[in-house]
Amino acid sequence: MSQNNQDNNKNDKKNFFNQNPLLMFAIFSIVVIVLFKNFTSVSDAGMGANFGTQNSATKNISYYELKELIRNNQISYVAIGQTTIKAFSPEGAQKTVYVVKKVGEDSTLIPLMDEKKVGYGGYNESNILTEILFSWVLPVFVFFGIWMFLANKMQKNMGGGILGMGSSKKLVNSEKPKVKFEDVAGVEEAKEEVKEIVDFLKFPDRYMNLGAKIPKGVLLVGPPGTGKTLLAKAVAGEASVPFFSVSGSSFIEMFVGVGASRVRDLFENAKKEAPAIVFIDEIDAIGKSRAASGMMGGNDEREQTLNQLLAEMDGFSSDKSPVIVLAATNRPEVLDAALLRPGRFDRQVLVDKPDFQGRKEILKVHSADIKLGKNIDLEEIARLTAGLAGADLANIINEAALLGGRKNKDYVEQIDLVEAVERAIAGLEKKSRRINPEEKRIVAYHESGHALIAETTTGAKRVSKVSIIPRGLAALGYTLNTPEENKFLMQKHELIAEVDVLLGGRAAEEVFLGEISTGAGNDLERATDIIKAMVSIYGMSDVAGLMVLEKQRNTFLNGGTTKDYSEKMAEKLDEHIKEKLQERYLIVKERLVEYRECIERIVAKLGEYETIDGEQLREVIEAYEVEFNIPSKLNKHSKAKHESKISEEQQNSDA
Numbered sequence: 238m239s240q241n242n243q244d245n246n247k248n249d250k251k252n253f254f255n256q257n258p259l260l261m262f263a264i265f266s267i268v269v270i271v272l273f274k275n276f277t278s279v280s281d282a283g284m285g286a287n288f289g290t291q292n293s294a295t296k297n298i299s300y301y302e303l304k305e306l307i308r309n310n311q312i313s314y315v316a317i318g319q320t321t322i323k324a325f326s327p328e329g330a331q332k333t334v335y336v337v338k339k340v341g342e343d344s345t346l347i348p349l350m351d352e353k354k355v356g357y358g359g360y361n362e363s364n365i366l367t368e369i370l371f372s373w374v375l376p377v378f379v380f381f382g383i384w385m386f387l388a389n390k391m392q393k394n395m396g397g398g399i400l401g402m403g404s405s406k407k408l409v410n411s412e413k414p415k416v417k418f419e420d421v422a423g424v425e426e427a428k429e430e431v432k433e434i435v436d437f438l439k440f441p442d443r444y445m446n447l448g449a450k451i452p453k454g455v456l457l458v459g460p461p462g463t464g465k466t467l468l469a470k471a472v473a474g475e476a477s478v479p480f481f482s483v484s485g486s487s488f489i490e491m492f493v494g495v496g497a498s499r500v501r502d503l504f505e506n507a508k509k510e511a512p513a514i515v516f517i518d519e520i521d522a523i524g525k526s527r528a529a530s531g532m533m534g535g536n537d538e539r540e541q542t543l544n545q546l547l548a549e550m551d552g553f554s555s556d557k558s559p560v561i562v563l564a565a566t567n568r569p570e571v572l573d574a575a576l577l578r579p580g581r582f583d584r585q586v587l588v589d590k591p592d593f594q595g596r597k598e599i600l601k602v603h604s605a606d607i608k609l610g611k612n613i614d615l616e617e618i619a620r621l622t623a624g625l626a627g628a629d630l631a632n633i634i635n636e637a638a639l640l641g642g643r644k645n646k647d648y649v650e651q652i653d654l655v656e657a658v659e660r661a662i663a664g665l666e667k668k669s670r671r672i673n674p675e676e677k678r679i680v681a682y683h684e685s686g687h688a689l690i691a692e693t694t695t696g697a698k699r700v701s702k703v704s705i706i707p708r709g710l711a712a713l714g715y716t717l718n719t720p721e722e723n724k725f726l727m728q729k730h731e732l733i734a735e736v737d738v739l740l741g742g743r744a745a746e747e748v749f750l751g752e753i754s755t756g757a758g759n760d761l762e763r764a765t766d767i768i769k770a771m772v773s774i775y776g777m778s779d780v781a782g783l784m785v786l787e788k789q790r791n792t793f794l795n796g797g798t799t800k801d802y803s804e805k806m807a808e809k810l811d812e813h814i815k816e817k818l819q820e821r822y823l824i825v826k827e828r829l830v831e832y833r834e835c836i837e838r839i840v841a842k843l844g845e846y847e848t849i850d851g852e853q854l855r856e857v858i859e860a861y862e863v864e865f866n867i868p869s870k871l872n873k874h875s876k877a878k879h880e881s882k883i884s885e886e887q888q889n890s891d892a
Contacts, residue, residue, distance in 0.1 A: 294332070294333050294334070295333075295334045295336060296333055296334070296335050296336070297335075297336050297337075298335050298336070298337055299337070300322075300337055300338065300339075300340045300343075302335075302337075303322065303324055303335060303337045304345075304346070304349060306324065306335065307324075307349055307350060307353055307355055308349070308353065310353060311326060311327070312324045312325065312326065312327075312335070312353075312355055313325055313326065313327040313328070313355065313356065314355065314356045314357065314358075315350060315355060315356070315357040315358075316357070316358055316359070316360045317339075317357060317358070317359050317360070318339070318359070318360050319339075320338070320339050321336060321337065321338060321339060322336075322337040322338075322339055323335070323336055323337075323360070324337065413473070413474075413477065413478070413479060413480060414470040414471070414473050414474040414480050415474055416467060416470040416471045416473075416474040417471060417474050417475055418432075418471050418475055420467070420471060420602060421464055421467055421468050421471045422591075422595065422598035422599045422601070422602045422627075423464070423591030423592075423595030423596060423598055423599040423627055424463065424464055424468060424588050424589075424591065424595070424627075425595070426587075427457070427468060427586050427587065427588045428468070428471075430455075430584065430586045431455060431468065431472050431586065432475075433451075434451065434452070434455065434472055434476075434561055435472055435475045435476045437451040437559070438476040438478055438512050438514075438559060438561070439476055441512075441559060451559070451561070452561075452583035452584050453550055453561070453562060453580065453581060453582075453583060454550060454561070454562040454563070454564065454581050454582035454583060454584075455561070455562070455563050455564075455582065455583070455584050455585075455586055456520075456564050456565075456566065456569070456572075456577070456582040456584070456585045456586065457469065457563065457564065457565045457566075457586050457588050458565075458566055458567065458569045458585055458586070458587055458588065459567065459587055459588035459589050459590075460567055460589070460590060460626060461567055461626065461628070462626035462627060462628030462629060463588045463589060463590060463591075463626045463627055463628075464588060464626075464627045464628075465518075465565035465588045466482075466516070466518060466565060467627075468588060469482075469514070469516045469563045469565065470482075470516075472514060472561075472563065473514045473516075476512070476514070478510075478512050478513050478514055479507075479510040479513040479514070480513070480514050480516065481503060481506065481507050481510075481513060481514065481515045481516065482516040482518065483503060483515075483516070483517055483518070484517075484518050484519055484522070485517055485518060485519040485520045485521065485522030485523045485524070486519065486522040486523075487499070488500060488522075488523050488542045495538075496523065496538055496539070496541060496542030496545070497541045497542050497544070497545035499542075500542060500545040500546050500549055501545060501549070503515065504549045504560070507560045508560060511559055511560050512559040512560070512561075513559075513560050513561075514560075514561050514562075514563060515560060515561070515562045515563070516562075516563045516564070516565070517562070517563075517564045517565075518564075518565050519565065519566060520564040520565065520566050520572070520576075521566045521567075521568045521569075521571055521572060523539055523542045523543055523546065524543055524546070524564075524566075524572045524573055524576050525539070525543075525571050525572070525573065526571060526572065526573045526574065527540055527543070527573055528573075528574075543573060543576070546576075547575055547576065547581065550562060550580075550581045551580065551581070562582070564582065569585065590624065590625070590626050591626075591627060591630075593619055593620065593623070596618075596619040596622055596623075596625070596630060597615055597616060597619040599627050599630045599631070600615045600618055600619060600630055600633075600634065601615060603630060603631045603634040603635075604634050607634060607637075607638050607649055608647070608648040608649060609648060609649050610648045610649060610650045610651070612650065612651055613649070613650070613651055613654070614651060617651070617655075618633070618654050618655070618658060620719070621655070621658045621701060621719050622658060622661075622719075623719055623720045624720070625661070629661060632661065633654070633657045633658055633661050634654075634657070636657035636660060636661070637649050637653040637654045637656070637657040638653075640653045640656055640657060641653045659702070659708070659717065662717065662719075663708045663715045663717060664708040665708060672707065672713065676713065677705060677844075678750075678840075678844075679746065679750060679754055679756065680705045680713045680714040680756065681705050681714070681840045681843045681844060682745045682746055682749045682750060682836070682840055683714065683742040683743075683745055683746055683754075683756055683757070684703050684704070684705060684714045684715070684716050684742065684843070685703070685745060685836050685839040685840050685843065686741035686742045686743075686744055686745025686746070686748075686825075686829060686836070687703075687716040687738055687739075687741045687742045687745075688700050688703045688716050688741075688839065688854055689741065689745075689828075689829065689832055689835065689836060689839065689858065690737050690738050690740075690741035690825055690828060690829075691716065691718055691738045691741070692854060692855060692858055692871055693828060693832070693858070693870040693871060694734045694737050694738065694828075694870075695730065695734065696728070696730045696731040696733070696734035697718075697731075697734040697735065697737070697738050698718035698719065698720050698735075698738075699718070699719075699720075699851060700716060700717065700718055700851045700854055700855075701717040701718065701719045701850065701851045702715075702716075702717040702848060702849070702850050702851060703715075703716050703717075703839075703843065703848070703849050703850075703854060704716075704717075704843075704847060704848040704849075705843050705847055705848075706847050706848060713756065718738070729771070729777050732767055732771055732775075732777070733821065735767060736764045736767050736768060736818075736821050737821055737824065737825050739760040739761070739763055739764040739767075740760065740761075740764055740818070740821055740822050740825045741825055741829070742756065742757050742760055743757035743760060743761065743822075744822060744825045744826045744829055745829055745836065747826070748826055748829045748830060748833075749829075749833075749836060749837075761818075764818060764821075765814060765818065768813075768814045768817050768818060769810070769814055770787075772786070772810055772813060772814070773785070773786035773787040773798075773802070773810065774786070774787055774789065774798070778813060780806075780809050780810060780813045781802075781806065781809075781810075785801075786800065786801060786802040786806065786810070787799065787800055787801065787802075788801065831867075832858075832861065834861060834865075835857065835858055835861040838857050838861065839854065839857055842857065855871060858871060859871065
């Protein structure tokens, strides 16, 4: 079988048509023109068919002699040109073609030929050069021009040459980035992992003497916007080596074999420039597991491209021609196992969302070129932005600069940064949206309920701001809960606390207004999802015990879950969610009734100022608890943290 394939490939290479495409095009054009001329040359064809000139004699005569020959019935056909008239003798042994110079406009010639019943017509006078130029050369060039135009269009669409559609030159960005490690902040662990690659590219002998082999490939995984591409550029910038970057989707086309050809071209170019770095962004476009699509037919073109990538990564030696392959993806779970084995992508580096210190460093990097005021506190902004990626933080800095420019400020102030954070989290402020006083009152009670429950429930996120100014597409008000630090784990009581906070708005409407509204729709949806996840994913109930009912997909993309349970279990799950939500709802209502007067004070403040921050909220609650001698239920974590901070400051001052 393989021998047959080899023979076929040899035959294809020796094929005259494949070797001489331009010559074949020229032959094709000439054949088409010949056929066209045979079918379209009506006058000459007719003249040649009836009065062929192969065995005829040509004789020049005067115009008078021509008319006399017509009168004497010695002419059977007359062809009239622009300056010359050709007259043909009747059929006989010897044909004669009489050539006559045309004399002005003669109105008697046509009536004479009609009288004698002599056939006549016109013909096109042209010399041999004109005939060749306009009948042969020009059409060939027209056909060639059309062919070149279509070929160039295909080249632009597919990134290849006129005949080499699989070329990757147009799709690969080759550069020497100026990005350094100092430009990448918030991913210190990831930087440490890739620093040895830089060291190897700079000083390969240091590792070769020990017999060490540098990883051929490094896979950067993590959520979108965390700086995977930037980190790859920083590696190339630090090592001062060529950087070949290409997107995974650029390999796949509708033509079979194009992707594999582009992979070959990419690595050939990289080897020529070695040492070099090849960066494939969104590698999951070509690196999906082949087993997953086996039963459904799969994608042959994508699999061929993947196979070629695997072969290329096996085929080059990092010692002789050091080419390091970096790839980025936010879907590592879908990648083929053959791609992840040692010898290909030896190492996976997690580029995760930054912690508090990382966010602070990222904000410093992105604000380096921004004119900041003297009162800027980036630590506060870092605390407000827990859970955001590096791209989000860069956008916040830029948004703050735009807000400052809009107000014609000389520098960016703290208020601009806070507003930019709120825009990123809650959406654009809609000050122009007209809300009637009754709706405003409902929103005030709703948000006060959220805020009070958040501050008086252990495990809940502390409140940063409460507002009844509309934001985003649907929110008529918002309560901003921002944790000071990223949370990678949540305990059961923290999940329950989050459910209580979400139910607080709906409960406040029922307790204080006696009627509920549509404003709690999203809150109820999120509360339901939390209770459901506690049962089906985290095993935090007696309904399913430790059994996992739903499996998470796309860890870094929030891609949802896949269900795997019976109808009977679904009924139990629904009943448990309903009962649990009702149970928490009654507890929240009791808390609101206990703090009835406090809620009224918060609503009054919101009605006056429309927005209050977390400190003002906590002051109102604390004053109410002291006034009515109620044991403090303020969030103990934040309170203890605040007290420890004060004691630390006192110790520092004493020292």
